[in-house]
Amino acid sequence: MAVSIDSAENLLDPDTGKVTDPDLDEALEMLATEPGHRVTVLLVSHQEPESPADGIWPTAETPRHVGELSLEEFLPYLATLDRHGRTDPAGLPEGSRVGLYKSS
Incomplete structure (x- = not known):
């Protein structure tokens, strides 16, 4: 669980x-x-x-900071934060997705 x-x-x-x-x-x-x-x-x-x-x-476990996620890990993670899909970056241009990742 x-x-x-x-x-x-x-x-x-x-x-x-x-x-x-x-x-x-x-x-x-x-x-x-x-x-x-x-x-x-x-x-x-x-x-x-x-x-x-x-x-x-x-x-007890090493903390995992979002900034440590790779771009390939970050974007799917971001999409899961809102069950209504409002945080899914899939529809953004590549430059915007990269900028979003760098600002996290």
Whole structure:
């Protein structure tokens, strides 16, 4: 099972970057440290998350920054962000798609 949380910065204290809900912090820590489960959590955020309990979950996996995606990875990713297709860059001219990628 995959759980995706978009705009996860809304779950963080804007000053510290720490998760504001201790139960969520505990659940993320359990998923990061307990073997054998089949759950993947994807946090999409403009801010690096931190654990208020100094848990390892924020660094258990290497963060993947959108800027690190190749153009071939970025464009399909962008198309998936909106189920109505409004963010699909397929209809844009090549130069505009490249410019969009470089500005991310």
